[in-house]
Amino acid sequence: MIPELGHFSLILALGLSVALAVLPALGVYRRDALLMQTGPSIATGLFVLLAFSFGCLMYSFIQDDFSVAYVANNSNSALPLQYKISAVWGAHEGSFLLWTLIASGWTLAVAAFSRGLTFDMKARVLSVLGLLCAGFASFLLFTSNPFDRNLPFHPADGGDLNPLLQDFGLIVHPPMLYMGYVGFAVPFALAIATLTTGRLDAAWARWSRPWTNAAWAFLTVGITLGSWWAYYELGWGGWWFWDAVENASFMPWLMGIALIHSLAASEKRGVFKSWTVLLAISTFSLSLLGAFLVRSGVLTSVHAFAVDPTRGIFILMFLVLVIGGSLTLYAWKASGIKSEAQFEWNSREAMLLINNLLLVVATASVLLGTLYPLLYEVITDGKKISVGPPYFNRVFVPIVCLLFIAMAVSPFSRWRRTSGDVLLRQHWPFLLATPVIICLVTYVVATGIDVIAIGVETLAVWILVLLARHWWQAGSISSASQLGMMLAHAGIAVAILGVIVTITYSEGRDVRMNPGESIALAGYDITFEGVQKVRGPNYLADQAEFNVTRDGEFVAKLRPEKRVYSVGQNVMTEADMDPGLMRDVYVALGEKVGDTAWAVRVHVKPFVRWIWLGGLLVALGGFVTLLDKRYRRVRELVSNNVVGTAA
Amino acid sequence: MTFNKSLLIPLGVFGLLVVFLALGFRLQDPHLLPSVLIDKPFPEFELQDLRQPDQLRTLADLSGEVSLVNVWATWCPNCLIEHPELLRISRETDLPLYGVNYNDDNGKALGWLARHENPYEFSIVDDKGTLAIDLGVYGAPETFVLDASGVIRFRHVGPVTPEVWRETLLPVVEHLQGMSDG
Numbered sequence: 001m002i003p004e005l006g007h008f009s010l011i012l013a014l015g016l017s018v019a020l021a022v023l024p025a026l027g028v029y030r031r032d033a034l035l036m037q038t039g040p041s042i043a044t045g046l047f048v049l050l051a052f053s054f055g056c057l058m059y060s061f062i063q064d065d066f067s068v069a070y071v072a073n074n075s076n077s078a079l080p081l082q083y084k085i086s087a088v089w090g091a092h093e094g095s096f097l098l099w100t101l102i103a104s105g106w107t108l109a110v111a112a113f114s115r116g117l118t119f120d121m122k123a124r125v126l127s128v129l130g131l132l133c134a135g136f137a138s139f140l141l142f143t144s145n146p147f148d149r150n151l152p153f154h155p156a157d158g159g160d161l162n163p164l165l166q167d168f169g170l171i172v173h174p175p176m177l178y179m180g181y182v183g184f185a186v187p188f189a190l191a192i193a194t195l196t197t198g199r200l201d202a203a204w205a206r207w208s209r210p211w212t213n214a215a216w217a218f219l220t221v222g223i224t225l226g227s228w229w230a231y232y233e234l235g236w237g238g239w240w241f242w243d244a245v246e247n248a249s250f251m252p253w254l255m256g257i258a259l260i261h262s263l264a265a266s267e268k269r270g271v272f273k274s275w276t277v278l279l280a281i282s283t284f285s286l287s288l289l290g291a292f293l294v295r296s297g298v299l300t301s302v303h304a305f306a307v308d309p310t311r312g313i314f315i316l317m318f319l320v321l322v323i324g325g326s327l328t329l330y331a332w333k334a335s336g337i338k339s340e341a342q343f344e345w346n347s348r349e350a351m352l353l354i355n356n357l358l359l360v361v362a363t364a365s366v367l368l369g370t371l372y373p374l375l376y377e378v379i380t381d382g383k384k385i386s387v388g389p390p391y392f393n394r395v396f397v398p399i400v401c402l403l404f405i406a407m408a409v410s411p412f413s414r415w416r417r418t419s420g421d422v423l424l425r426q427h428w429p430f431l432l433a434t435p436v437i438i439c440l441v442t443y444v445v446a447t448g449i450d451v452i453a454i455g456v457e458t459l460a461v462w463i464l465v466l467l468a469r470h471w472w473q474a475g476s477i478s479s480a481s482q483l484g485m486m487l488a489h490a491g492i493a494v495a496i497l498g499v500i501v502t503i504t505y506s507e508g509r510d511v512r513m514n515p516g517e518s519i520a521l522a523g524y525d526i527t528f529e530g531v532q533k534v535r536g537p538n539y540l541a542d543q544a545e546f547n548v549t550r551d552g553e554f555v556a557k558l559r560p561e562k563r564v565y566s567v568g569q570n571v572m573t574e575a576d577m578d579p580g581l582m583r584d585v586y587v588a589l590g591e592k593v594g595d596t597a598w599a600v601r602v603h604v605k606p607f608v609r610w611i612w613l614g615g616l617l618v619a620l621g622g623f624v625t626l627l628d629k630r631y632r633r634v635r636e637l638v639s640n641n642v643v644g645t646a647a
Numbered sequence: 648m649t650f651n652k653s654l655l656i657p658l659g660v661f662g663l664l665v666v667f668l669a670l671g672f673r674l675q676d677p678h679l680l681p682s683v684l685i686d687k688p689f690p691e692f693e694l695q696d697l698r699q700p701d702q703l704r705t706l707a708d709l710s711g712e713v714s715l716v717n718v719w720a721t722w723c724p725n726c727l728i729e730h731p732e733l734l735r736i737s738r739e740t741d742l743p744l745y746g747v748n749y750n751d752d753n754g755k756a757l758g759w760l761a762r763h764e765n766p767y768e769f770s771i772v773d774d775k776g777t778l779a780i781d782l783g784v785y786g787a788p789e790t791f792v793l794d795a796s797g798v799i800r801f802r803h804v805g806p807v808t809p810e811v812w813r814e815t816l817l818p819v820v821e822h823l824q825g826m827s828d829g
Contacts (some may be wrong), residue, residue, distance in 0.1 A: 155722065278657060285661075292668070320665055327658040334650040371667065378670040571780075 003068050006056025007147035010097075012105070013049040014137040016042055019131025024123035036119050039126035040111035046133060047108040050101045057097060057146055058088050067154040067207050070094060070146045076160040076567050078260040078538040086171040087161040092295060092311075093146035093365070095174055100136040101289075102175070103182045106215075107133060110186055116207055122195035125186075125324030132185055143311045160538070173222055177249055180219025181287040184252060186211040187259065188284035191277045192326055195333045201278065205267035208280065210631040212263060213484070216256040217622025223249050224615030231608070239502075239611060242392045247370040248290030251363050251423055255283040258359035265352045269415055272353070274337040279356070281330060285323040286363070293370070327502055348413040349405060358403045365395045401459065404496065407460040407489060411470040420448045423550035430465065434458050453504040456496060463493040488621030495614025501607035508586075508603035514596050518547075522604035524585055526558075531589075531598065539563040541574070542597065544589045548578060560589040584608050681720035682778045688783035689716070689797050694791050697748055697756055697770035715744040715816070717767070717807070718779060718789045720751045721759045726788045729806035730763055736812065737766040742820060746770035749779045776788045792816060 020042040027035025057070075061084045066072040073488040074519040075087045089095040107129040114122050140146070164170075189206045192486070194204045225244065240246065266276045292315045343349035369391050435458045442457075444451055467486050477483045507522040518527035529545040541561040548555040556578035563572045575588035583606040590599030689706055696702040710717065717733060718728040727768050746767035749758045753772060760770075773779055782791070792801035801819045803811060 157722075274654075282657070316668060318667070319668075323661055324658070324665070327661055331654040331658050334654050371664075375667055378667055 002056050002063075003060050003065065003147045003149070006053045006060075007145065008058065009049045009053040010137065010141060010145075010147070013053065013100075014134065014141055016046045016049060017104075017130050017133035017137050019047060021127055021134050022130075023127075024130075025127035026481070028120060028127075031117065039123055039130075042130070043104070043107045043111040043126060046130075047104040048502070049411065050097075050137075053609075054088070054097055054101050058085060058095060061085065061088050064158070066156070066158050067147045067151055067513060068146075069150040072150055072155050072158045074158070074161050074404060076158040076538065078566070079158075079161055079166070080170065083161055083166045084418055086165070089174050090161050090165045090170075091485045093140070093144045095178075096136070096140055096295070097146050098175065099178045099182060100133065100140060102178045103129070103133050103136055106186055108181055110189075110211075121190075121193055121197070124196060125189045125633045128192045129185060132189070132322070135322065137589045139311075139314055141319065141350070143314050144249070150347070157567070160495070160565060162566045163539070163563065163570045163572045167229065167233055169225050171232065173225040173229060176218050177222030180215050180217075180256075181249075181252065181290065183215025183218055183641060184256065184280075184284040184287050186215065186265075187280045188326070192281035192329065195277060195326075195329050198333055198336055198594050200266075200273045200337050202267050202270060205263050205273075205276065206631070209260070209263050209267065210334045210626050210628070212256065212260055212280075212283075213622045213625045216253070216260060216275065216375040217619045218273050219249065219253050219256065220619040220622060222616060223253060224612050224619065227615070228612045232577065239608065242369070242389050244370050245290075245294050247366050248293050250512050251366050251370075252283050252286040252290065254359050254363040254366070255279065255286050255578065258363075259283050260350045261355050265349055269349055272356070273351050274334045275356070277334060277337070278330060281323070281326045285319075285326075285365075288315075288322060290320055292316060317447035343416050346413065348415045351410045351413045355403065355410070358399055358406065362399045365399065366392070369395070370536050374548060388525055391609050401456065403455075404459040404463065404492075407492065408459060408466050411467060411486075412488075426470070427466065430469075431462065434465070450504050454499050456500040460493040460496040460500070463496075464490055466494075481625045481630075484621040484625030484628075486621070487624055488618045491614045491617030491619075491621055493614070494617055495611050498607045498610025498612075498614055502605050502611065506603060506608075508601065508605075510590070510599065510601050512593050512597050513600045514594075520603065521602055522583075523550055524555065524604060526585070526602055528598070528600065534561070536563065538567065539565045539572075542589065543594075544587075544600075544644050546576075546587050548585050556585065557586045558585070562589045579609060581609055582606060656762060687799055689791070689793055689799055690778065692771070692773075692778045692781070694778060695772040697746070697753065697760075697772050698767075700753075700772075704769065706797060708769075709745055710795070712743065712795050713820055714745060714793050715820075716745045716747060716791040716793060718747045718749050718791075719770075720749045720784070721755045722751065723788060725806045727763070729788055729808065730766070732807050732809055732812055733766040734764055736807075743768050747773050747778060747782075749773050750776045792817065792819050792823065 020039065023042065024036050025034070027038070031138050033538070037112040057068075060068050060071050061075050062081070064071070064075065064077045064084075066075075070091070074091050079087065080586055087094075089098045107126065110125060110129060111122075114125075117125070138625050148509065190204060190208045190211070194200050223246075227239045230241065241372055251613065259276065260269070262272050262276040262279050265271050292312070295315060296310055354432045372391075435454060438454050438457050438461065439449065442454060467489055469487065471477065477486070509521060511519055511526040513519070515530040518525050520526075527547040527549070529546045529547055531542050533539050534543045541563040543559050546558040546560070548558060558576040558578060560576040561574040563574055564570070573588055573590070575586060577584050577586040583604055586601075586603040587603060588601040590601060593599050677722070689709060691706050693703055693705050696704050715736070733744060736742065744767055746769070748770045751772075751774060756772075760767075771778065779786055782789075788806055790803045791799050792803075794800050800823055801816070803816060805811075807816065817820070
């Protein structure tokens with residue numbers, strides 16, 4: 001009964017989202033203020049219905065209702081409660097229900113926090129969001145209904161949640177990621193609404209900024225969590241794989257950075273307006289494209305959901321409608337947009353332009369690498385190749401290094417023009433000293449000097465110290481926006497340091513060990529004590545014990561496991577690590593290779609935590625900007641827009 | 648207002664992308680799950696026969712002609728759904744059909760076969776799931792098409808319905824039989 005209520009509520013939600021797409025827009029067209037104001041109440045209803053539907057699905061999971069096919073495929077009565085709950089979004093159908101719920105949540109947020117918008121704009125924006133929700137809801141109902149029953153033959157117990165997903169990181173990772181993906185729908189809807197009015201003013205940019213920052217900050221948290229999860233759960237000690245699905249989240253993130261910076265220039269100086277609109281459309285389009293890649297089965301990936309051609313065709317049609325439609329609107333309407341201001345090559349505008357160009361090229365290079373296997377298969381009629389880290393490292397890394405240079409000097413630039421060469425005159429001793437100091441430190445601490453590592457470290461330290469100097473010179477931080485910017489930039493620098501040090505100075509070995517044997521790695525002695533059987537709630541495991549010492553002093557006891565989950569008989573490697581700010585000691589248990597011997601993988605990874613620490617700092621910066629008072633003031637901009645300027 | 652043609656560039660790029668995505672889509676055969684085992688020999692095994700527990704079955708028992716290997720279990724509701732079709736195949740064709748009884752209880756499995764009739768030449772007892780792991784089985788039911796030399800040539804995940812048989816498995820079987828005859 002409960003699943004039917006959820007299903008019914010989902011159908012009602014589709015109806016309401018269609019109403020949301022149509023009624024306010026109709027109000028704008030007919031200049032009917034009453035119709036225009038229907039948006040917020042419909043949005044509330046939509047959110048409540050979807051939340052109820054989501055609750056029903058969660059209830060079915062908690063109650064072990066295996067007559068629901070989705071529950072039977074992704075849960076089991078022995079699954080711990082927290083994983084029964086997270087299993088709701090553990091596979092395609094439920095995760096897309098979450099996606100739709102989040103989309104309606106953002107829609108409600110727009111309806112609730114839109115005092116700065118005119119009635120007219122608000123109606124248009126809500127209509128666009130309603131249209132998107134209608135697309136998502138019909139995708140759910142027509143191709144991926146999570147409430148489908150398995151009757152009359154329903155299994156006595158479920159097939160269990162994929163053990164890879166039975167983990168804290170995966171409880172939080174998808175919701176954060178979707179908050180980001182779907183959050184970009186708000187600046188998208190604003191851009192579309194503005195295009196239909198033909199008026200792109202500072203108000204539009206100011207209004208888009210907090211929403212873009214929020215969505216982007218959520219996406220940052222999601223990507224950071226995903227990387228952290230891959231590190232400790234996949235058992236390979238890697239933290240980024242350039243996997244198609246990772247790239248799918250990375251592309252809107254990169255484009256989001258470009259959008260955030262371009263919006264700043266549009267708001268403050270009235271430049272790049274048409275370009276900013278295009279970025280807003282592209283960012284959300286890349287989110288949708290990501291959804292297509294993950295859910296259609298066009299690309300094979302460890303993350304991809306089950307292959308189903310109807311789903312793929314549906315999403316492709318949706319993409320054509322949404323992206324094609326908005327780009328057509330853009331081509332038609334953007335000719336009228338003029339940028340007002342002039343600027344010089346060394347101005348902040350120019351810096352932002354460089355930032356944008358580099359980010360777009362970086363995104364394009366990731367997109368090309370992600371889709372290349374597919375393009376190749378189409379052109380050669382079926383030959384398969386894969387594009388791996390070598391391509392991305394060679395193409396993507398130099399572009400972002402250029403970006404880091406721009407990032408280091410950017411806080412010193414001024415709008416319109418930057419007086420003289422402030423940067424070089426005031427900071428040359430420091431700029432020169434950095435690489436020298438880094439060389440010295442490296443020489444003392446590490447095993448060898450690596451030129452690329454030193455170059456990249458220098459860039460990261462430049463970013464950090466120039467930020468600090470900028471702060472110090474300014475005397476105080478003028479706004480939450482500025483504080484957020486500094487935190488985010490500092491976070492990027494911290495993450496860069498983490499990445500480059502980990503890549504360059506990690507040490508690892510795959511060895512065969514008997515109990516009692518020990519190996520020495522990067523100054524640590526790691527002794528294999530033995531293996532014992534342990535029983536978890538829904539698995540059996542071989543648990544090994546390792547003793548880690550340094551110079552005879554005890555450091556940690558590590559207990560990596562090899563688990564066999566009872567239901568699916570899946571074998572999972574559960575690595576164990578001693579985390580630290582300066583280094584991680586990481587041990588993963590491989591196969592049993594003799595009577596008592598085991599294959600063991602040991603890593604010492606310096607600075608690896610800095611990657612995620614930096615990521616969280618970046619996200620924090622994004623959230624801090626939301627506190628900026630300017631975004632919450634009811635603006636006088638409302639006044640010059642009269643109700644009913646519809647095309 | 649003059650129309651700026653360069654504004655059409657994003658639309659053009661997107662159009663190109665859609666064409667490729669659509670073409671890439673057409674390439675995929677949705678029934679063909681990527682399996683590392685396609686065109687690889689069926690894994691070696693040495694397991695009990697379900698009905699004659701003292702007889703050990705090995706890979707040699709599966710080779711010789713084109714055959715189907717079906718992974719099934721009594722705990723699997725979808726196995727019951729495909730059962731009538733498997734019975735029909737075993738009655739109406741001379742294609743050998745072998746069962747792999749996956750993670751099951753022998754008593755229950757024998758009872759199930761007695762109740763619903765046995766379509767298999769013989770069933771292999773894989774109560775520890777070792778063969779299933781070697782096969783990379785996601786769940787039951789799964790059906791493999793083997794050629795005469797015991798190489799896996801096709802894999803179908805999910806129940807074998809009359810449509811699946813007609814449109815997917817039968818063409819593969821006929822193709823392979825044609826090759827071994829010629």
